[in-house]
Amino acid sequence: MSNARNLANLLGTGTQITAADIADGAFQANKNLIINGAMQVAQRGVSFSSNNSIDYTVDRWAIFSNGVSTTTQESFAAGQTDVPNEPVKYLKWNISTYASGDNLFQRVEDVRTGAGQAVTLSFYAKADSSITNRPRLIQNFGSGGSSEVVTATSTNALTTSWQKFTITATLPSISGKTIGSSSYLELEALRFTDTFTGGVYIANVQLELGSTATPFEQRSFGDELARCQRYCYVITGGSDWHTYAGHVQTSTAFLWSATFPVPMRARASATFDNTNTQYIQGNNSNYGPTAFAVSAISQETMYVNTTSSGMSQGHGAAILLNSANKQIMDAEL
Numbered sequence: 535m536s537n538a539r540n541l542a543n544l545l546g547t548g549t550q551i552t553a554a555d556i557a558d559g560a561f562q563a564n565k566n567l568i569i570n571g572a573m574q575v576a577q578r579g580v581s582f583s584s585n586n587s588i589d590y591t592v593d594r595w596a597i598f599s600n601g602v603s604t605t606t607q608e609s610f611a612a613g614q615t616d617v618p619n620e621p622v623k624y625l626k627w628n629i630s631t632y633a634s635g636d637n638l639f640q641r642v643e644d645v646r647t648g649a650g651q652a653v654t655l656s657f658y659a660k661a662d663s664s665i666t667n668r669p670r671l672i673q674n675f676g677s678g679g680s681s682e683v684v685t686a687t688s689t690n691a692l693t694t695s696w697q698k699f700t701i702t703a704t705l706p707s708i709s710g711k712t713i714g715s716s717s718y719l720e721l722e723a724l725r726f727t728d729t730f731t732g733g734v735y736i737a738n739v740q741l742e743l744g745s746t747a748t749p750f751e752q753r754s755f756g757d758e759l760a761r762c763q764r765y766c767y768v769i770t771g772g773s774d775w776h777t778y779a780g781h782v783q784t785s786t787a788f789l790w791s792a793t794f795p796v797p798m799r800a801r802a803s804a805t806f807d808n809t810n811t812q813y814i815q816g817n818n819s820n821y822g823p824t825a826f827a828v829s830a831i832s833q834e835t836m837y838v839n840t841t842s843s844g845m846s847q848g849h850g851a852a853i854l855l856n857s858a859n860k861q862i863m864d865a866e867l
Contacts, residue, residue: 600633624737645717662732679714816851
């Protein structure tokens with residue numbers, strides 16, 4: 535008896551899971567090359583504006599825009615049946631001014647991914663009015679590597695109703711290519727063949743090896759969050775205070791460190807917002823920091839020099855990050 539059939543038997547009579555389902559990869563773990571295909575994780579926020587730029591939105595997803603648009607994380611109504619299996623979130627890309635080449639994309643680490651093989655893209659989508667979408671796959675060989683290779687896929691017609699789209703393509707071999715640092719496979723999931731204005735909606739994006747689309751891989755929120763934090767880690771303030779211990783080096787400098795929840799893909803760049811609403815506590819006093827500077831950062835930790843005034847040298851202290859803004863560590867491709 536095959537392992538697949540044996541597992542189906544163990545699940546008991548009356549189960550909807552069949553041996554055939556398991557054998558064809560329907561329940562295979564880690565099959566989806568896309569991270570956050572269910573659009574659940576949104577460390578940076580839930581609403582974003584783009585204007586002639588590349589802007590990251592919900593985790594791992596970015597908009598390349600020569601025009602003007604906003605992107606928001608939206609919620610499915612409980613019990614809806616347009617997209618099966620009760621997904622929680624979807625992404626809305628609302629385009630005010632569309633320019634040729636604008637697209638929603640995600641970069642999958644390592645250009646070797648799927649090289650020389652068939653890959654299958656599946657997703658649910660709709661739009662405020664009918665529009666033709668033509669996704670692309672781009673093999674980028676990284677810094678110092680060969681020129682990128684573009685694979686155009688077949689077109690699909692978005693309408694005002696949710697539909698599932700399935701597209702299979704074969705990626706070129708990378709034989710003879712030079713692979714540099716930070717190479718990737720880029721999926722441009724939404725890229726239109728005509729000018730478009732209005733809302734476009736997308737959910738449950740899956741890219742997998744092989745020529746068959748299997749059911750969307752269901753991952754827990756915690757699993758997806760950890761995958762996302764390899765590329766971006768955000769310390770969020772508000773009602774959830776984040777406290778980090780350190781010491782007062784001089785009357786104007788407080789040094790502290792933070793350890794990331796998972797090792798990041800590479801040394802991150804750090805962006806600190808709204809420094810005047812965060813506090814250093816020490817020697818029974820509160821001090822308002824005026825600036826942050828990352829003294830050192832690795833894939834696991836960062837060491838931060840925070841500027842203030844009137845502090846007592848040599849004292850231990852703690853910094854309270856209580857801002858509603860975000861402290862972003864970014865190691866995206």
